[in-house]
Amino acid sequence: MSGLPRRRAPRPLVLLLCAALVVASLPESSAALPGIIDYQRHLPRRFRKVRRKDTRFIIVHCTESGLRSALRTLSRKGLANYLVARDGRVYRILSHRYRANHAGRSMWNGITHLSDHSLGIELVGYHDRPFTSAQYRSLKRLLEELQRIYRIPDRRVLEHYRVAYGRPNIWIRRPHRGRKRDPGVNNFSRILAGLTNPEPQVDPDVAAGRLLPDPEVVLAQLGWRRHGLPVRVADRHVLTIGPMQTAWEVAGAAYDRPTTIYTFPGGRRLRGDQIRNWSRIPEGTRVILGPRRARRKLRVVRVATVTARRTPWQIARGDYDSPHTRYTFPDGRTLRGDQVRDWSRIPPGTRVVVGAPSS
Ligand SMILES: [Zn+2]
Numbered sequence: 472m473s474g475l476p477r478r479r480a481p482r483p484l485v486l487l488l489c490a491a492l493v494v495a496s497l498p499e500s501s502a503a504l505p506g507i508i509d510y511q512r513h514l515p516r517r518f519r520k521v522r523r524k525d526t527r528f529i530i531v532h533c534t535e536s537g538l539r540s541a542l543r544t545l546s547r548k549g550l551a552n553y554l555v556a557r558d559g560r561v562y563r564i565l566s567h568r569y570r571a572n573h574a575g576r577s578m579w580n581g582i583t584h585l586s587d588h589s590l591g592i593e594l595v596g597y598h599d600r601p602f603t604s605a606q607y608r609s610l611k612r613l614l615e616e617l618q619r620i621y622r623i624p625d626r627r628v629l630e631h632y633r634v635a636y637g638r639p640n641i642w643i644r645r646p647h648r649g650r651k652r653d654p655g656v657n658n659f660s661r662i663l664a665g666l667t668n669p670e671p672q673v674d675p676d677v678a679a680g681r682l683l684p685d686p687e688v689v690l691a692q693l694g695w696r697r698h699g700l701p702v703r704v705a706d707r708h709v710l711t712i713g714p715m716q717t718a719w720e721v722a723g724a725a726y727d728r729p730t731t732i733y734t735f736p737g738g739r740r741l742r743g744d745q746i747r748n749w750s751r752i753p754e755g756t757r758v759i760l761g762p763r764r765a766r767r768k769l770r771v772v773r774v775a776t777v778t779a780r781r782t783p784w785q786i787a788r789g790d791y792d793s794p795h796t797r798y799t800f801p802d803g804r805t806l807r808g809d810q811v812r813d814w815s816r817i818p819p820g821t822r823v824v825v826g827a828p829s830s
Pocket of ligand 1: 531532533573631651653
């Protein structure tokens with residue numbers, strides 16, 4: 472017998488762990504994603520690569536710029552995992568294993584900070600100009616590969632505009648969708664990107680009352696409905712006109728906005744700005760209120776400052792309490808005319824901008 476100690480047989484637990492490690496490392500070692508231009512050397516030397524918490528989503532963006540400027544901006548801070556150029560070439564900004572800071576203030580189905588849970592793909596181009604077929608071909612291949620690696624179904628491949636949201640501000644008093652437009656509400660084609668489920672039909676955060684809807688998305692869905700595709704708008708945000716109620720009482724100052732949508736009992740839909748006869752809004756009409764865009768274009772009619780002798784009435788006349796008239800107080804606060812409660816408290820030095828909607 473030799474005096475050497477007997478080697479212990481590996482325990483089953485150790486074997487199991489080894490097997491698990493091999494399986495876990497498979498996605499990284501597979502010859503995934505061929506033909507990609509590795510651009511990671513352009514990341515700053517101090518850039519710290521960190522792993523994501525998990526990978527549940529893929530978010531599609533567009534750069535709103537050309538290729539050169541996008542490469543520079545994205546690689547300076549690792550703001551995407553991949554970039555797809557107009558000619559279909561794919562650049563790896565940051566390996567899919569690491570967290571890219573691409574989603575900003577974002578939420579889907581109650582999950583926030585989506586950069587911690589998603590890969591980010593940027594398309595070179597603009598939210599209101601079509602992407603090229605070469606881009607769609609490359610994106611389709613890239614998505615197939617990443618979805619396979621991380622087992623992400625089509626419904627969790629989402630456009631940035633769907634998941635971004637804005638904080639309350641003086642125009643929209645609650646957290647709301649509509650902070651981002653990329654890669655384009657009416658521009659990006661899920662079908663060309665190979666996503667068989669064409670359209671997430673309900674925004675889960677709007678449906679749950681966590682966020683107000685983005686009127687542009689609601690309108691786009693209404694458009695699709697006209698083209699025969701099914702759509703459901705979350706009922707929580709639909710108000711109904713009751714007996715003896717006017718549109719004004721239900722929708723307030725938003726009654727005639729293009730973002731307010733009226734569905735009449737017969738099923739006909741009109742936007743607020745399409746309705747001519749306000750005395751004919753029947754009981755039972757459903758009203759969907761969309762948030763107003765923060766930067767609504769107003770034509771400036773008059774600008775003046777309140778003094779001891781110059782009152783808001785003298786400056787704005789009949790428009791003194793209009794939503795188109797803005798009061799900026801000496802302390803920097805701004806209110807619309809229809810938000811001012813106490814007219815005796817407009818201090819001298821308040822700037823008044825009288826506006827009219829530009830048509
Ligand atoms: Zn984006």
